[in-house]
Amino acid sequence: MPHSAPELQSAAGGGAGWTVAATVDLLSQHTDAHYCEGRARLLPGAGFFRPESRPSRDLGVLLAQTLAARGPLRVLDAMAGCGIRALRYGLEAGAAAVWANDADPDRLPLLRQNLASLAGLRCSALTAQHLLADCLQRQERFELLDLDGFGCPTALLPLALEAVSFGGVLYLASTDGRSPTGHDRPAAIRLLGAAARAHPASWELALRLHLGSVARAAWALGRGIEPLFSFSEGRTFRSAVRLRRRCEPGEEHHLGMLAHCHGCGDQQVQPLIRLRQWLPCHCPAGEIAPLAISGPLWIGPLQEPGLLAEMQAFAEVDQGANLSTEGARLLARLLADRGLPARCWPMAEIARRLKGGAPPLLSLVAALREGGWSAQVSGVMPGQLRSDATWGEILQTAAQLVGMATGTAK
Incomplete structure (x- = not known):
């Protein structure tokens, strides 16, 4: 009899030391072993599959439920793998039609077997370029396009956006972590058409560079975009973006440049449409370090709180x-941080600058808010402060809190 994931753990003698990687290894050895997630039960097969990516699938299902509440939901899963996302869209979001595609023809029988229970099902084995070009030729569009592949998806963006209906959503993933985080600057120029420099909020930098690419591709088609949520665990960078029929007034102001001084730690943001000379940073006179400037990238909001609240209501x-514990935590973090402004500092950097430790992050957030500044905990990277306060004000406030805690405040 096929085993579920918990049964596999028991059969292998797994206890507290049992890992997700061990589950993947065992599933790959036992291709007849079923995997359960949400309401889905399927065979992962021998191909690549990551159970630890469930939070991203959870959010995708909740997103699909919000779309289905507005009308019939047609889903295109362009890189379906074993079909886990497509199956959950059908079973849990009630998609009226699901098209599951994977470029590997050897996986087609597994796809059909796993998704056989879905109504309005299509399965195919085409490259993503071929699939999306075929959709464009036939003018077929979808309320949800899930594009979850390897590497950087920039080359697919124009065709992908043509396959999304107005008001529909592109759920995009990138596993390219080097070029958008400043570790491969030539590749960032080639793949993203942007400069990417080392930055303390590297995950967010990558997400904003990818969103900038989506915005430029949509604008070139005469369309507009609205980021709904963006997140990463440091390995894969994911964004859900709504496609609008046209740009909203002032949408171009959300494309800009982000500067960081490695000397003093200061950060500055400017919209590309009003790009001016950068202001002096906080380096002492004669010790000014050159600014590390990244962009063009998206400097607008990363999350849409109304949509996230609707997703949370569906989960309740x-x-x-349909929501794992990890998925619920991720959703709560994103709901608490809209992603504005595009300036984030790790508390470790603040501690290093103060040379005497840093205050608790929540205490610093509260103190900055009392001073009239915007401040919140970053929902994208752990242990980071997001604020529109000047860097000098942040350091001064942090120093005062540390002094109060140690009795050395002046």
Whole structure:
């Protein structure tokens, strides 16, 4: 009899030391072993599959539920793998039609087997370029396009956006972590058409560079975009972006440049449409370091709180059946941080600058808000402060809090 994931753990003698990687290894050895997630039960097969990516699939399902509440939901899963995302879109979001595609023809029988219970199902084995070009030729569009592949997806963006209906959503993933985080600057120029420099909020930098690419591709088609949520665990960078029929007034102001001084730690943001000379940083006179400038990138909001609240409501109605504990935590973090402004500092850097430790992050957030500044905990990277306060004000406030805690405040 096929085993579920918990049964596999028991059969292998797994206890507290059992890891997700061990589950993947065992599933790859037992291709007839079923995997359960949400309401889905399927065979992962021998191909690449990551159970630890469930939070991203959870959010995708909740997103699909919000779209299905507005009308019939057609889903295109362009890189379906074993079909876990497509199956959950059908079972949990009630998609009216699901097209699951994977470029590997050897996986087609597995796809068909796993998704056989879905109504309105299509399965194919085409490259993503071929699939999306075919959709463009036939003028077929979808309310949700899930593009979850390897590497940088920039080359697919124009065709992908043509396959999304107005008001529909592109759910995009990138596993290219080197070029958008400043570790491969030539590749960032080639793949993203942007400069990417080392930055303390590297995950967010990558997400904003990818969103900038999506915005430029959509604008070139005469369309507009609205980021709904963006997140990363440091390995894969994911964004859900709504496609609008046209640009909203002032949308171009959301494309800009981000500067960081490695000397003093200061950060500055400017919209590309009003790009001016950068202001002096906080380096002492005669010790000014050159600014590390990244962009063009998206400097607008990363999350849409109304949509995230709607997703959370669906999860509550479903009593958590479609949302793992990790997915619930991720959703709560994103809901608490809209992603503005595009300036984030790790508390470790603040501690290093003060040379005497840093205050608790929540205490610093509260103190900055009392001073009239915007401040919140970053929902993208752990242990980071997001604020529009000047760098000098942040350091001064942090120093005062440390002094109060140690009794050395002046």
